[in-house]
Amino acid sequence: MNTITVKLCLGTACYVMGSSHLQDLVDIIPDRFGDRVVIAGHNCLNLCTSNGEHAESPYVKIDDEIISNATIEKVLDHIEKKL
Template identity: 40%
Template sequence: MSESNKIKVEICLGTTCYVLGSFRLSTLEEQLPEDLRGVVDVVGSACLDLCHDRNYGNAPFVRINGDRVVDNATVEKVIDAIREEVTAGGKQA
């Protein structure tokens, strides 16, 4: 699968998110189920600037494909969101 077709997962590594658990997401790529490893591109972000947006819950935050936000993110919640993106986008997992 080409890089442009991959699901982009941005993990906020800003201070608040990091302290509240995004450091646990730093190994997300290694924890992905085998069927998702080829369709996901995981990157860290210095800050996603979502902490003060009342539309979202609590840190840590993960952004998927530039628009979907997972708040209070855990590895399990992010993997579930990735699976939903795969299903919605028709990508093969």
């Protein structure tokens, strides 16, 4: 069974733009997907600086896929599709 890794960026820009709320995924993901999805925080994914467009925080990385303007629904949708 493949596991999916979800990384939440908790750097300043992402945190202010909404990743503080994304931390709820820590409870939601195991409830919904069990151990098929591993979730972890990241101190900074360096996406806000490298991405030119700065208005796309918060960022979440699902395996190698970057989700910009991430919301709980958006992250859950992506996981559903991948599974």
